[in-house]
Amino acid sequence: MIPYNKFAGVYDKMEADRHSINMVKYTLRIMRRFGIEAQDGLDLCCGTGSAIEAFCDQGLTMSGLDRSRQMLKVAAEKLRSSKVQLYRKELPRFEILLRTRTARKQLKRFDLVTCFYDSLNYLLTERELKAAFRSVYRHLRPGGWFVFDMNTPHGLRVIWPSQVFAGAEDDLAWVFRAEYDNMQESVVLQATFFVKSGRLWERFDETHTERGYSDRTIRSLLRDVGFQVKGYYRCFTFDRPKATNGRICAVVQRPL
Numbered sequence: 001m002i003p004y005n006k007f008a009g010v011y012d013k014m015e016a017d018r019h020s021i022n023m024v025k026y027t028l029r030i031m032r033r034f035g036i037e038a039q040d041g042l043d044l045c046c047g048t049g050s051a052i053e054a055f056c057d058q059g060l061t062m063s064g065l066d067r068s069r070q071m072l073k074v075a076a077e078k079l080r081s082s083k084v085q086l087y088r089k090e091l092p093r094f095e096i097l098l099r100t101r102t103a104r105k106q107l108k109r110f111d112l113v114t115c116f117y118d119s120l121n122y123l124l125t126e127r128e129l130k131a132a133f134r135s136v137y138r139h140l141r142p143g144g145w146f147v148f149d150m151n152t153p154h155g156l157r158v159i160w161p162s163q164v165f166a167g168a169e170d171d172l173a174w175v176f177r178a179e180y181d182n183m184q185e186s187v188v189l190q191a192t193f194f195v196k197s198g199r200l201w202e203r204f205d206e207t208h209t210e211r212g213y214s215d216r217t218i219r220s221l222l223r224d225v226g227f228q229v230k231g232y233y234r235c236f237t238f239d240r241p242k243a244t245n246g247r248i249c250a251v252v253q254r255p256l
């Protein structure tokens with residue numbers, strides 16, 4: 001089944017959006033550290049919109065983008081009282097256009113672009129990851145910032161397959177199992193959900209495929225498209241990542 005289809009309906013209930021809320025707090029610390037004064041932002045792969053909501057609470061004007069109709073539906077409901085623009089678009093190559101009177105197309109640009117959780121790991125080739133970085137670059141004003149986190153190759157190859165992620169509520173249970181595919185250099189996550197509906201339990205399954213990229217590859221692709229890498233950390237810290245860390249966070253700037 002297509003990822004983030006029925007999953008959308010239980011995503012927040014499973015508190016899967018906690019990570020992005022914590023990423024917003026961390027991004028605010030990053031912004032203070034680098035003196036970033038953003039007025040507006042775009043959250044890529046925004047999912048159910050919890051990060052957007054948290055950024056709006058801080059006074060930013062936000063937009064969001066995701067390819068999942070179902071995730072965007074949950075986000076639209078959550079954000080209906082704010083002036084957030086949501087776009088159904090797919091990475092790696094995306095364009096958000098300004099509505100102008102002239103025929104000339106003009107890209108909408110932002111002070112800050114974010115992309116949280118495993119979202120960029122869904123891009124399965126370096127070529128795609130580079131194309132996504134290029135699209136972000138084009139949507140930033142000169143001097144604008146891009147903050148994102150990603151699972152590391154070690155996280156996906158070693159940490160994920162060694163664990164079963166599971167949880168149970170009164171009306172919801174889930175089991176996630178991961179297997180690493182050495183040939184494809186990617187992890188395949190089988191996600192099984194049970195949702196209570198009346199007296200019956202409905203089961204649904206999703207397959208998620210993710211790939212990790214080395215620090216060297218990520219940095220080099222970012223530089224190739226013109227970004228300056230200003231910070232590269234073990235996620236949620238300001239420490240250099242170690243080989244055994246499961247997640248990194250990058251802070252990069254489009255030069256002025």
Ligand SMILES: C[S@@+](CC[C@H](N)C(=O)[O-])C[C@H]1O[C@@H](n2cnc3c(N)ncnc32)[C@H](O)[C@@H]1O
Nearest residue numbers: 004020045046047066067068090091117119122
């Ligand atoms: C792990 S969820 C993260 C959602 C949100 N950022 C959060 O942290 O809660 C990954 C999201 O990325 C979206 N996504 C995955 N691949 C995508 C692509 N190629 N283009 C646009 N959205 C994508 C999915 O639909 C899903 O909403």
